[in-house]
């Protein structure tokens with residue numbers, strides 16, 4: 001029987017992080033394939049396809065319901081844990097509760113059923129503020145208040161789950177206790193991966209925001225994509241969200257073959273982009289004016305992919321909300337699949353991303369830097385180029401896809417198989433040490449001036465246009481995902497790769513690679529190495545001078 005991404009995740013892997021949440025997400029991904037087939041080729045062709053679509057929609061509804069059974073509660077730092085749980089259990093059975101810190105202590109509480117949430121919400125009071133007024137919008141973001149005295153029972157103070165990665169210095173210290181480079185890489189991957197709690201929080205924030213968007217668009221849903229769910233997310237990474245309005249158009253397949261029918265009277269816009277812009281603009285206003293916990297809302301509507309950027313203060317997440325961005329959802333699914341094919345993929349991506357950040361190759365500020373997404377594609381490409389390859393090409397994954405997996409989005413062929421059983425990998429036993437060292441070597445000598453990186457074909461191709469770095473967008477193949485990168489940044493990346501390769505060949509470990517000062521030391525040493533040449537020139541000049549002096553005499 002075919003093994004779906006979700007099944008594989010559940011049965012084979014025993015990773016701590018975000019297993020359950022992602023399993024649900026994968027069900028949604030399958031849903032998308034069904035919807036897109038419908039969009040690309042007209043209404044579902046047969047009953048089987050319709051049933052598959054219905055099944056996916058059901059699992060989607062279930063996961064949405066699960067998130068809606070959760071609330072986010074701002075607590076007091078010394079909240080009595082047991083008393084808090086007792087209080088909650090008066091409203092319903094609590095499935096899961098955990099605490100975290102983000103400018104205060106918060107609890108994520110999941111009830112077993114909707115009645116629990118409803119009872120808690122019904123019991124909540126409106127803040128009593130003397131000089132200000134409140135916006136009358138009630139949500140599942142609550143604040144715990146207590147009339148009694150503060151908890152003095154130290155043993156009953158909530159244990160907070162980490163929501164951020166350790167600092168680079170702490171990480172280096174942690175890694176220095178590892179026996180070898182391989183262990184360091186695994187330890188870094190573990191330290192940076194999203195925890196199950198952090199994943200739950202991400203899904204909950206999507207659900208809280210969905211309540212706001214649903215005020216305008218009741219059938220809309222907000223879902224995470226990008227590194228929050230592709231398996232390469234680091235604690236503290238941004239929360240990319242997608243506002244899905246497709247359920248509203250689902251009724252278009254109801255049109256009869258003959259006779260009368262009615263259609264909705266809908267306002268028209270000049271293009272789909274214009275619709276996206278105006279929908280996002282309204283949602284942005286809503287978040288700014290009424291969204292509990294949403295601050296710093298910016299409308300970035302003229303970008304290639306229009307978005308709304310803001311901070312969700314209670315979770316501490318930097319959020320990017322997009323709409324009509326299905327290709328990005330598909331690349332999220334692709335990266336998740338690739339990361340699951342071989343454990344070395346995630347380990348190498350985490351290490352390279354961390355190395356890049358520590359050495360200033362990537363930045364949280366938008367600019368001419370290489371992005372994490374581009375770096376991930378570079379690692380994927382490098383692994384496709386191994387002999388034998390560690391990862392298959394995207395074209396191969398497309399060849400392996402069943403007709404039912406066909407997926408066309410806005411005219412782009414985004415088909416690939418999600419069936420692990422079909423993907424046969426050649427045996428490659430290279431160690432992570434070897435791979436990391438060779439990654440640096442590979443990009444030290446890559447002909448960036450002439451060639452492009454193409455994970456679809458798994459081989460470099462001549463660049464179709466000028467520009468320092470060309471990484472073909474895997475699905476919108478006429479686009480370059482690293483168009484923003486300038487020559488200075490690319491040169492910096494290449495020179496860091498050269499120095500890191502040299503360092504690894506001289507027995508350097510991850511701790512040295514993550515310290516920019518160590519890499520500059522290599523630079524200095526390398527400079528000193530070329531001294532003999534300058535010494536030779538000096539000697540030559542000296543001898544000429546001596547010769548002249550002799551001749552003059």
Ligand code: GTP
Nearest residue numbers: 226227228237238240328331332371372373473481
């Ligand atoms: P971090 O947020 O840096 O941890 O990584 P990320 O993978 O989430 O990257 P980012 O937030 O920049 O983008 C979110 C997702 O959008 C990515 O995972 C991709 O799926 C997609 N994406 C990002 N940049 C591009 C791009 O230039 N082109 C395309 N087609 N998709 C992109």
Ligand code: MG
Nearest residue numbers: 226227238240
């Ligand atoms: Mg992101």
